[in-house]
Amino acid sequence: MLIDLIIGGLSGVVSRTMTAPLELYKFQRQNSFIPNSTIRDVLKKEGIRYLWKGNGANCIRVFPQTAINYGTFEFCKQHIFNDIKNDKLKNFMAGSIGGSVSITCTYPLETIRSRLTLQTCHSHYTGIIDACRTIPTMDLFKGLRMSIIGFAPFTALSFSTYFTYKEYLESNTKWNNDIIKVVGGGFAGTTAVSITYPTDLIRRRLQLQNFDKSVPTYNGIIDCIKKIVKLDGIAGLYRGLTASYIKLFPTIGIQFLVMERLNQYLK
Template sequence: MSEVLAVIEQPNSIKDFIKQDSNIAFLAGGVAGAVSRTVVSPFERVKILQQVQSSTNSYNQGIFSSIRQVYHEEGIKGLFRGNGLNCVRIFPYSAVQFVVYEACKKKLFHVDDYGGQEQLTNTQRLFGGALCGGCSVVATYPLDLIKTRLSIQTANLNSLSRSKAKNISKPPGIWKLLSETYRLEGGLKGLYRGVWPTSLGVVPYVALNFAVYEQLREIGINTSDTQPSWKNNLYKLTIGAVSGGIAQTMTYPFDLLRRRFQVLAMGGYELGFRYTSVWDALVTIGKTEGFRGYYKGLSANLFKVVPSTAVSWLVYEVMRDSIRNW
């Protein structure tokens, strides 16, 4: 009899487990990240191709022209190359961010601002955002590195890579790239190549993203109860887009450095650059490519980040509230 009751009560146990705050943040954050990145995958691919170029003009003809070029050369699969791995990476990446941020609010600052009674200060938001950004990088960086390499291995970045690309009937997949990187590039050191410039970009980006979004969200809390749900969702989309655009523009040069350091071992000389450190990269880019070199691919990135961040915040909040009200 007790076994039957245990089975009957199991759904409630599972439900209670899922409705724990940390599990809600993990599930909602992971799904939000995967959905948002899939929506903007073509822009992500083009952004990376533009970032890793030095002085070639292969993908410098505008965002949509570059997308058409990728589609013409590689088909629909080319527009979403690396997205499968990106979703595998972005689920824990996004989930870790929201879990750590929610934990910071409740455990470190003892604030539950979703109840509407209390709010974090901007300093607390920046600190919490920076912490969750750093944790997410450490947890998922090898997958980010492999995703970047998957994105460029079949692209026509210059004449030499064009000839090589023609000879690649089937480019190496995720696990082969992971094993080869680990085996040929120094083990974990190879898998975490570029993690320092990545952290320099991601940590302040996530901090600004969370801080700006929650500051703007706080402004709208007082009127949210009197507005229809579609207006609230539109407001969340808008402030998510604003927070992502501001954060990415302010930290973009480090995102560019992240991509270039990730592909150095694939043939930096062939791509037109070789750096010994983050400072050397900053100086070299300024000398050889000018100030605009620091923001190469920014337009494509904003086309990706603005809708991606907007969708991510909306999906996260809607899914979180739905689970809580389940």
């Protein structure tokens, strides 16, 4: 179990750090109403290294989240769903539980990461500690319900489809094994986000309540959905989806590659 936690945590940190600028781009596309937060603004006012701003908070969040996620996934496969013969169903169910448990345990760090990523020139918080002190406790948990609704199936679909894509690529291509893992993981991530994306957009909007005066005010999930649809139509629920594809493909691909490599070395 400890080895699984280490594997999950390290794979999450490596993949997110390597793709942090893409995460910033995705956040900005989802929340384009926040002023002075585009990639161009960041480069002009803060410099290229700030394309990784919020990554420290993200890594503090990602390590326990992906550790708990993968550790729970493996535990459920081996001890709870071990009698299930269908591997795809087993991976789906174990992934669902892993996603639910991990997002619940680390959610306040999700909110802090979102806010640190979208601020410019420390306009709201000087860092993680200041954000913890400043953000009201209730605000740290805004969007948790929607996160569970979305992250459980996202993780379930990622794990269950990854092995399917990997097997297909192994049988139908002559690619290097590492490339197969990255591409298989990338397709798994984009498949999962295609189905669950609106939940991610909604939870980000709820996380940013009281962050900036430019952020619309929502009285819960239903009110958030109504206001987004009223302003932008159904398409508004998919704002930033293309940016999410650009970010998720390499992120999840690298995560599965590192995960499989660490499994080979540590087990």
